[in-house]
Each structure stands twice: as C-alpha cells, then as structure tokens.
Amino acid sequence: MKTIPYGCQWIDGKDIRAVSRVLKGELITQGPVAEQLERQLCRITGAKYCVVLANGTAALHLAVAALDLEKGCEGITSTNTFVASANAIAYSGLTPVLADIDPDTFNVTPESVKNKLSRLTRVVIPVHFAGQPAPVKDIRKVVGDKIKIIEDAAHAIGSVDADGTPVGACKWSDMTIFSFHPVKTITSGEGGAITTNSRELYERLRVLRVGGITRNPREFVSPFDDPWYYEMQYLGFNYRLTDIHSALGLSQLSKLSRFIKRRREIVAKYNRAFRDLPHLKTPLERPNVFSAFHLYVVQIDFKALNSSRKQFVSELFKKNVGSQVHYIPVHWHPYYARTYGFKRGDLPVSEAYYAKALSLPLYPKMTNADVAQVIRAVSSLCK
Numbered sequence: 243m244k245t246i247p248y249g250c251q252w253i254d255g256k257d258i259r260a261v262s263r264v265l266k267g268e269l270i271t272q273g274p275v276a277e278q279l280e281r282q283l284c285r286i287t288g289a290k291y292c293v294v295l296a297n298g299t300a301a302l303h304l305a306v307a308a309l310d311l312e313k314g315c316e317g318i319t320s321t322n323t324f325v326a327s328a329n330a331i332a333y334s335g336l337t338p339v340l341a342d343i344d345p346d347t348f349n350v351t352p353e354s355v356k357n358k359l360s361r362l363t364r365v366v367i368p369v370h371f372a373g374q375p376a377p378v379k380d381i382r383k384v385v386g387d388k389i390k391i392i393e394d395a396a397h398a399i400g401s402v403d404a405d406g407t408p409v410g411a412c413k414w415s416d417m418t419i420f421s422f423h424p425v426k427t428i429t430s431g432e433g434g435a436i437t438t439n440s441r442e443l444y445e446r447l448r449v450l451r452v453g454g455i456t457r458n459p460r461e462f463v464s465p466f467d468d469p470w471y472y473e474m475q476y477l478g479f480n481y482r483l484t485d486i487h488s489a490l491g492l493s494q495l496s497k498l499s500r501f502i503k504r505r506r507e508i509v510a511k512y513n514r515a516f517r518d519l520p521h522l523k524t525p526l527e528r529p530n531v532f533s534a535f536h537l538y539v540v541q542i543d544f545k546a547l548n549s550s551r552k553q554f555v556s557e558l559f560k561k562n563v564g565s566q567v568h569y570i571p572v573h574w575h576p577y578y579a580r581t582y583g584f585k586r587g588d589l590p591v592s593e594a595y596y597a598k599a600l601s602l603p604l605y606p607k608m609t610n611a612d613v614a615q616v617i618r619a620v621s622s623l624c625k
C-alpha cells in the first residue's frame with residue numbers, strides 16, 4: 243500500500259500538452275509564455291505588475307534587493323516560516339529580526355511586529371502561513387509608511403483577506419512573493435513570482451532578474467546605440483523562469499479555484515472528523531478571511547497522549563500516512579543562533595506551537611478514500 247504524502251502536485255494531460263507545445267517551439271527560455279503567466283497573475287491578484295522568477299527564494303531575494311536598503315539595517319519576519327523568508331533579509335546585508343506568532347493563526351501580529359521595531363527597521367516580511375492571510379493592513383498601521391512591506395505568500399495564492407482583497411494585490415504592501423514549488427497550491431516545477439503596484443520596483447526587478455542588464459536604448463546611461471550594445475546597471479542575477487516552466491504554471495493557474503475548492507472540502511472533512519478528539523486542535527480560519535489552505539496543521543498534545551511526536555509520526559507512517567512539521571523556528575537553526583545570537587526560549591509562542599505542530603496530508607489529488615484513511619489513522623492514535 244502506498245504512503246499518502248503530506249503534499250503532492252496534480253499534473254494532468256492539459257499540463258503536459260502545454261509544456262510539450264513550448265518544447266516543440268523555438269524559444270524555451272523566458273519568453274512570451276512567461277509574460278502570459280505574469281499577465282494572468284496580475285489578473286488573479288489585482289496587482290498592476292508581476293515578474294515571474296526561478297523560485298520563491300529568488301523572488302524573496304530580488305524583492306529585498308530591489309529596495310536597495312542600507313547594509314546593517316534590520317528586516318523583521320516570522321520565526322514560523324521556511325528559512326528563505328529570513329535568508330532574503332540576510333542576503334542583502336541586513337540583520338534578520340524574528341517576531342513571535344499568534345497562538346491561533348500561527349502568523350505574526352501587529353503587536354509582535356511592533357515589539358521588534360527599531361530605528362534600524364527598514365522592511366517587514368509577514369508570511370501568510372498555511373494560506374491564512376496575515377493582518378497586513380494592521381501591520382502597515384503599526385509600521386507607518388516609510389518601512390517597506392513584502393508579503394511572503396508562498397502558501398497563499400488564491401487566499402483573500404478580510405476586506406475581500408486577494409492576497410498579492412499589494413494594497414498595503416510594496417510587493418508580494420509567491421512560490422510554485424510542487425507542494426504549493428499550483429506548481430511550475432520550480433518557480434516564483436513577485437507582484438507590485440510600483441512601476442519603479444517592477445522595472446528594477448526586471449533588470450535584476452537578468453544580470454542587472456538592460457537592452458533598452460531608452461534606459462542607457464552611455465550614448466551608444468550599436469545593435470549589440472547592452473548595459474549592466476545593477477548587480478543582478480539570473481533568476482529567469484523558462485517558458486517550459488511558465489507553460490506548466492499557466493496551465494495550473496487555470497485550475498486554481500478547483501484546486502482550492504478541493505483543498506477546502508478535505509479541510510472540512512478533517513475538521514468534522516477531528517472536532518471531538520481529545521488532545522488535538524484543528525486549525526482556525528480567522529473570521530471573514532478565505533484561506534487557500536496550503537497546509538492542514540493540527541496541534542497535538544503528544545505528552546497528554548503518552549506519546550512523542552516522533553513516535554506519533556512513526557505510527558502514522560506504519561498506517562501509510564505521511565506527515566511533516568512546519569516549521570522548526572528559524573531562530574533555532576544553528577546558522578541563525580551562531581550569526582545573530584538567537585537562543586531557545588527567545589520566541590516562546592512559536593516554540594510552544596512548534597512542540598505540538600503536525601501537518602497532515604492535504605492536496606487536491608487526494609481521493610475520499612485517502613482522506614478516510616488519514617482520518618482513521620489519526621483518530622486511532624488520538625484515543
């Protein structure tokens with residue numbers, strides 16, 4: 243019997259045909275299909291501009307780099323995230339400052355961000371953990387207009403905030419980043435994107451994506467107009483998303499609402515089945531928000547079950563159910579402890595959350611039989 247993984251892509255014949263059309267054409271690196279994907283991401287989020295990139299980490303890196311912030315300043319993000327959100331701050335020579343989370347939503351709060359503000363803070367990266375929109379509007383109120391906000395929406399394409407604003411619209415933020423890794427809501431194999439409403443940031447991001455080089459004569463600093471001439475104006479990177487990947491991303495994007503609908507159906511089944519289990523808390527969706535539910539994270543009191551998480555995970559695995567833990571607090575990682583002096587105990591809510599967190603299988607391709615198998619396995623271990 244196959245083990246049900248905690249997350250998995252869903253590729254169909256339409257996706258395969260879209261990719262093979264690009265492969266049969268002349269241009270396989272970034273080209274018109276990537277532009278089509280950018281236009282479609284603008285349409286879905288409501289943002290004015292979009293650049294697609296090699297992955298979500300590259301998107302975070304470029305978003306911070308495009309702000310051209312002074313080295314030695316600080317950037318705040320959640321400690322309950324994949325390390326890429328914090329690494330992006332460090333890549334640009336800023337000091338990552340980690341904020342604690344709300345015990346119910348597992349996201350940073352306006353207060354936890356406020357606690358970490360200093361005269362050196364230049365950027366805040368709230369993470370829409372598991373798909374649940376973080377309170378960006380209230381974070382903007384707390385940080386004012388001068389500090390930049392980059393939303394990490396790697397988990398949240400298709401999520402909608404409390405006032406009906408789609409995540410990625412950048413209504414209160416400067417930029418939003420997405421990831422199209424295979425376990426995410428839609429995939430392009432690997433891939434990422436940044437949305438923004440700022441023309442200036444958009445143009446800088448486009449140049450940074452291709453080595454800091456421009457080929458547009460109107461942007462040249464030097465008076466050359468030879469046909470081969472190009473100029474490197476910034477220290478850029480090669481973060482292009484190929485048309486091969488973009489074709490998959492575009493095809494997947496057309497199924498976004500179907501994928502989210504199925505995810506939410508599974509979440510509803512789990513919530514119903516686990517409602518009365520002792521020592522297990524189901525995830526909370528804040529009132530009025532719409533979560534795309536990238537992850538289904540339960541809180542289990544393993545001690546009360548006379549178990550440990552390791553034992554629980556291994557028992558689940560014996561019942562052919564995979565699971566995962568999101569996330570080890572960023573400040574616990576040796577690099578962060580060594581470089582920035584973080585210690586265990588620094589962010590107690592995140593640490594208490596981590597001790598009980600477990601992500602159960604959630605992906606649209608799951609059959610009802612798979613869902614029932616997960617429910618049986620978890621219920622039997624929580625008695």
Ligand SMILES: Cc1ncc(COP(=O)(O)O)c(C=O)c1O
Pocket residue numbers: 297298299300302323324326327369394396397421422423433434
């Ligand atoms: C919250 C968060 N931010 C950023 C990333 C980085 O995305 P990618 O894996 O596409 O580089 C991830 C990926 O796991 C993530 O979960």
